[in-house]
Amino acid sequence: MVVWLRIVVFGAGAIGSLFGALLAEHGHLVTLVGNRQHMERIEEEGLRVETVSGCGRTVPVATALGGVDWGGVELLLLTTKAYDVVRAARQLRGVLPAGVPVICLQNGVGVEEMVGRELGSNPVLRGVTWQASEFLAPGRIRHTATGKTLVGPPKNHPSHLGFVTRLVKVFSDAGLPTEYVENVERHVWVKTAINAAINPLGAIMGVRNGELLGVEGVESTIDNIVGECVDVAARVGVELDRGAVSRQVVRTIRDTADNKNSMLQDIERGKRTEIDFINGAVCGLGEKFGVPTPLNRLLLQLVKKIEVRGKNRHKKI
Known part of the structure; x- marks a missing residue:
């Protein structure tokens, strides 16, 4: 039996919108949090996901403009830019329930440590993705490359390792091939x-x-x-x-x-x-x-x- 997750994508730009769209298409209850103009266009028309060949489809997906049921969130995908993770984590500290896993998908070194210092009561996982996306305009992205997403263990909360196994399946089933790696x-x-x-x-x-x-x-x-x-x-x-x-x-x-x-x-x-x-x-x-x-x-x-x-x-x- 498939169990849908309630997922918030915080910092839904090009890559966050892509992950949110694919997870929403697979039936998960996704809410995007991002630039207001981008969110307004998605609320009005849906999220347009194009491919490099020019094909595309429109994905209905909820945004934070309609409110976020923070109490029911089961996973937070943090996809802000690396320089924004501390500010984002401080915003989340007041609303994200303790124990909800947070996956950091930024470029660069050290972001998960910064987030972990701010969100000590949440398991923080580091992800590396080879998916690529281009932001075309508010409400429009282009999926420019596919590849694996690798997720490491939640070092600040080792007891949540079992959730990572579930996460790998959730992402992979949604068209985001994902693997667990010990040495992320x-x-x-x-x-x-x-x-x-x-x-x-x-x-x-x-x-x-x-x-x-x-x-x-x-x-x-x-x-x-x-x-x-x-x-x-x-x-x-x-x-x-x-x-x-x-x-x-x-x-x-x-x-x-x-x-x-x-x-x-x-x-x-x-x-x-x-x-x-x-x-x-x-x-x-x-x-x-x-x-x-x-x-x-x-x-x-x-x-x-x-x-x-x-x-x-x-x-x-």
């Missing part, structure tokens, strides 16, 4: 290294992923960026194979050739990026442990400059 930190670092190479380069050049490989010398640059990430990861106890990760970066670029990475999407919308939690985190830990990270630092500084320019451009519009 390794997967966080692999994705961080991949993001550190692809996202700022795409954002700086203003191109979709596939165009990166047409730039002379980009593969050696990618390898050097990854090398810095691998060296830093080793100092925090996570061993990665530099060559394997560099090859995965190139495969990811080819597999997602038509994608605009999330950092480029943020720049184009005049929003803050997650650079501080990707390349910035690598630099910060590198400084702490005495590991040089000149390429990651250069990318961090360049994206910060472009962020300011993007915000100023949108203010004038």
